[in-house]
Amino acid sequence: xxxxxxxxxxxxxxxxxxxxxxxxxxxxxxxxxxxxxxxxxxxxxxxxxxxxxxxxxxxxxxxxxxxxxxxxxxxxxxxxxxxxxxxxxxxxxxxxxxxxxxxxxxxxxxxxxxxxxxxxxxxxxxxxxxxxxxxxxxxxxxxxxxxxxxxxxxxxxxxxxxxxxxxxxxxxxxxxxxxxxxxxxxxxxxxxxxxxxxxxxxxxxxxxxxxxxxxxxxxxxxxxxxxxxxxxxxxxxxxxxxxxxxxxxxxxxx
Amino acid sequence: xxxxxxxxxxxxxxxxxxxxxxxxxxxxxxxxxxxxxxxxxxxxxxxxxxxxxxxxxxxxxxxxxxxxxxxxxxxxxxxxxxxxxxxxxxxxxxxxxxxxxxxxxxxxxxxxxxxxxxxxxxxxxxxxxxxxxxxxxxxxxxxxxxxxxxxxxxxxxxxxxxxxxxxxxxxxxxxxxxxx
Amino acid sequence: xxxxxxxxxxxxxxxxxxxxxxxxxxxxxxxxxxxxxxxxxxxxxxxxxxxxxxxxxxxxxxxxxxxxxxxxxxxxxxxxxxxxxxxxxxxxxxxxxxxxxxxxxxxxxxxxxxxxxxxxxxxxxxxxxxxxxxxxxxxxxxxxxxxxxxxxxxxxxxxxxxxxxxxxxxxxxxxxxxxxxxxxxxxxxxxxxxxxxxxxxxxxxxxxxxxxxxxxxxxxxxxxxxxxxxxxxxxxxxxxxxxxxxxxxxxxxxxxxxxxxxxxxxxxxxxxxxxxxxxxxxxxxxxxxxxxxxxxxxxxxxxxxxxxxxxxxxxxxxxxxxxxxxxxxxxxxxxxxxxxxxxxxxxxxxxxxxxxxxxxx
Numbered sequence: 001x002x003x004x005x006x007x008x009x010x011x012x013x014x015x016x017x018x019x020x021x022x023x024x025x026x027x028x029x030x031x032x033x034x035x036x037x038x039x040x041x042x043x044x045x046x047x048x049x050x051x052x053x054x055x056x057x058x059x060x061x062x063x064x065x066x067x068x069x070x071x072x073x074x075x076x077x078x079x080x081x082x083x084x085x086x087x088x089x090x091x092x093x094x095x096x097x098x099x100x101x102x103x104x105x106x107x108x109x110x111x112x113x114x115x116x117x118x119x120x121x122x123x124x125x126x127x128x129x130x131x132x133x134x135x136x137x138x139x140x141x142x143x144x145x146x147x148x149x150x151x152x153x154x155x156x157x158x159x160x161x162x163x164x165x166x167x168x169x170x171x172x173x174x175x176x177x178x179x180x181x182x183x184x185x186x187x188x189x190x191x192x193x194x195x196x197x198x199x200x201x202x203x204x205x206x207x208x209x210x211x212x213x214x215x216x217x218x219x220x221x222x223x224x225x226x227x228x229x230x231x232x233x234x235x236x237x238x239x240x241x242x243x244x245x246x247x248x249x250x251x252x253x254x
Numbered sequence: 255x256x257x258x259x260x261x262x263x264x265x266x267x268x269x270x271x272x273x274x275x276x277x278x279x280x281x282x283x284x285x286x287x288x289x290x291x292x293x294x295x296x297x298x299x300x301x302x303x304x305x306x307x308x309x310x311x312x313x314x315x316x317x318x319x320x321x322x323x324x325x326x327x328x329x330x331x332x333x334x335x336x337x338x339x340x341x342x343x344x345x346x347x348x349x350x351x352x353x354x355x356x357x358x359x360x361x362x363x364x365x366x367x368x369x370x371x372x373x374x375x376x377x378x379x380x381x382x383x384x385x386x387x388x389x390x391x392x393x394x395x396x397x398x399x400x401x402x403x404x405x406x407x408x409x410x411x412x413x414x415x416x417x418x419x420x421x422x423x424x425x426x427x428x429x430x431x432x433x434x
Numbered sequence: 435x436x437x438x439x440x441x442x443x444x445x446x447x448x449x450x451x452x453x454x455x456x457x458x459x460x461x462x463x464x465x466x467x468x469x470x471x472x473x474x475x476x477x478x479x480x481x482x483x484x485x486x487x488x489x490x491x492x493x494x495x496x497x498x499x500x501x502x503x504x505x506x507x508x509x510x511x512x513x514x515x516x517x518x519x520x521x522x523x524x525x526x527x528x529x530x531x532x533x534x535x536x537x538x539x540x541x542x543x544x545x546x547x548x549x550x551x552x553x554x555x556x557x558x559x560x561x562x563x564x565x566x567x568x569x570x571x572x573x574x575x576x577x578x579x580x581x582x583x584x585x586x587x588x589x590x591x592x593x594x595x596x597x598x599x600x601x602x603x604x605x606x607x608x609x610x611x612x613x614x615x616x617x618x619x620x621x622x623x624x625x626x627x628x629x630x631x632x633x634x635x636x637x638x639x640x641x642x643x644x645x646x647x648x649x650x651x652x653x654x655x656x657x658x659x660x661x662x663x664x665x666x667x668x669x670x671x672x673x674x675x676x677x678x679x680x681x682x683x684x685x686x687x688x689x690x691x692x693x694x695x696x697x698x699x700x701x702x703x704x705x706x707x708x709x710x711x712x713x714x715x716x717x718x719x720x721x722x723x724x725x726x727x728x729x730x731x732x733x734x735x736x737x738x739x740x741x742x743x744x745x746x747x748x749x750x751x752x753x754x755x756x757x758x759x760x761x762x763x764x765x766x767x768x769x770x771x772x773x774x775x776x777x778x779x780x781x782x783x784x785x786x787x788x789x790x791x792x793x794x795x
Contacts, residue, residue, distance in 0.1 A: 073639035076652035085502030314705030
């Protein structure tokens with residue numbers, strides 16, 4: 001039996017963690033989409049060689065500690081306000097690559113005004129929008145994007161449209177704003193989807209260099225803890241239930 | 255020397271800009287000045303007033319209850335500010351539209367038919383300068399050359415061609431003001 | 435003499451911002467301070483100095499834009515009036531918690547709620563005792579003239595950066611709307627990006643280079659022991675500010691038997707009241723706090739040894755008077771006199787209050 005040391009050699013290397021990801025152990029639940037999306041953003045930053053020029057704005061929500069995982073300068077925003085911070089950074093540093101990383105509660109509930117207006121002004125930024133239809137960090141409460149009938153800690157009998165209104169399909173609204181140039185909906189549940197999502201994130205970051213205005217990448221995601229399903233079941237549930245409402249694909253590419 | 259003045263009338267009569275020219279004239283002769291307007295919804299067509307203070311010393315309160323000189327340009331202001339003249343002080347008013355004339359005996363009251371004169375001069379905008387002229391005749395606290403400099407400072411350059419007309423209106427005000 | 439201008443307090447804030455090398459202003463219209471944003475958009479400083487001026491979608495967005503800009507190590511400011519400042523409190527506590535320097539201007543109007551657009555000083559508690567959640571302080575400057583509106587913009591930024599803490603100019607509708615003679619500060623260029631890195635590179639998000647760890651602007655610390663340590667650090671900073679940055683002015687205090695304590699426009703009214711009182715033979719002086727945090731507690735204590743009574747004059751139902759009482763600690767009588775809800779006390783009323791509440795009372 002060969003020693004492990006004999007195997008760890010440069011010539012045997014087939015995959016390597018990007019150096020833009022730190023060595024901190026992620027606090028995300030096993031199976032959570034955040035880790036994958038973090039990695040994709042980090043890889044894009046490394047591949048584009050923009051680590052020194054990138055400023056990330058983290059939200060309030062599960063990804064509040066995103067600044068522990070990507071080795072770039074970060075600003076941690078109040079709940080929902082990331083697009084306002086990004087606006088200021090973009091205006092003061094037009095040469096920088098500024099992105100917000102926001103969940104559905106942050107972006108589509110408490111921060112609706114900020115995201116709408118930042119996109120409408122066409123701030124030259126990237127928005128990564130993680131939509132898992134639930135508040136993960138606070139323990140699985142109803143989100144603006146929670147599906148009809150979906151059970152959460154604050155909709156224990158299922159989301160009632162009469163009581164709570166409809167799931168907010170905010171990306172379609174964003175796509176109508178002339179300030180946005182690229183609006184897309186992705187997922188990271190299969191290797192193919194991950195590759196496609198990375199392309200979308202790369203394109204969004206490249207758009208900053210081309211001063212194209214706001215690029216908005218929604219990633220329809222899972223929350224196996226909040227959904228109370230295994231990671232595998234979560235992916236299946238997402239495809240069956242989320243995709244019909246939040247349809248993957250490009251909404252706008254100008 | 256400290257002179258505390260309030261100018262009160264309708265929005266649109268040029269009350270605020272008259273105060274501003276007076277304040278600028280004070281700066282031109284190295285005095286301390288303050289200009290404190292009433293602000294808010296009152297500005298939009300209702301009553302407007304401005305307190306102007308010129309002094310050789312540091313100015314204390316910009317908000318006052320009584321004044322050395324009160325200039326009144328409508329009835330509401332007469333009702334409100336006749337009593338605000340310090341005993342021995344001066345009240346100047348345009349009788350146009352005034353139904354209850356001032357009655358106080360412990361102050362000196364002057365009339366200036368400014369609205370009528372402005373019509374005669376075929377320029378409604380000279381109204382406030384006629385009033386200013388009347389004031390300067392009664393209380394010559396700033397030199398005319400400093401008033402002209404004050405006009406230059408407070409008018410945007412594109413209106414500087416109007417300075418001779420303003421000067422003419424100030425002169426007319428000085429001529430027509432009379433003790434009531 | 436020619437350098438003097440006649441300007442409104444609000445216009446001067448805008449002009450002073452451009453002149454002191456401010457990098458960005460983010461605001462939202464509200465009476466009685468809209469002239470600040472109006473003056474800035476009319477002046478178009480972006481053509482001259484590159485200063486960013488942006489009308490935000492809300493006060494909430496504006497203060498968070500300030501956070502974003504401040505975290506870049508830049509000189510960033512916002513302004514509003516009372517209801518708008520309430521909306522900004524969330525952002526202000528985040529700025530304080532992330533130790534970010536910035537300048538906030540409050541041109542106070544009467545409240546509570548939508549209240550009135552007329553002047554008031556009823557935001558004292560909010561300004562000096564917190565306003566948002568958590569243990570934090572702002573550096574609070576109270577201008578009493580248009581000239582000080584000019585001077586305190588630069589001073590506010592200076593103190594904000596010195597202590598990495600938000601500074602607040604607590605003005606009111608009188609000072610904001612009044613025109614006075616003002617000597618504007620000389621023009622200072624904005625910091626270049628290189629200067630920002632040199633001055634603030636240890637904490638500002640200027641882009642992570644290979645030679646330093648990443649900079650993170652955050653107020654989050656989930657470890658309570660570390661959060662307590664951080665709070666100790668903040669408290670030590672506030673103590674240092676209290677020791678080093680107290681500013682006040684004394685007027686007619688040498689022979690004073692009575693004392694007014696008043697800030698901002700109330701202090702101007704008290705100056706007139708001093709003249710009126712002294713004409714009646716009442717020897718009264720004025721102590722005017724210029725910094726409201728740090729508060730001139732010691733100076734008031736010293737005056738309490740000399741005078742027979744103190745009247746705190748404010749356009750509020752009695753807020754700053756509590757700090758006067760804390761300073762005086764029962765040594766002499768302290769009373770409050772104020773008008774509020776947009777009403778301004780007259781100098782004569784102030785004299786009468788002194789007579790009724792302190793001298794006869």
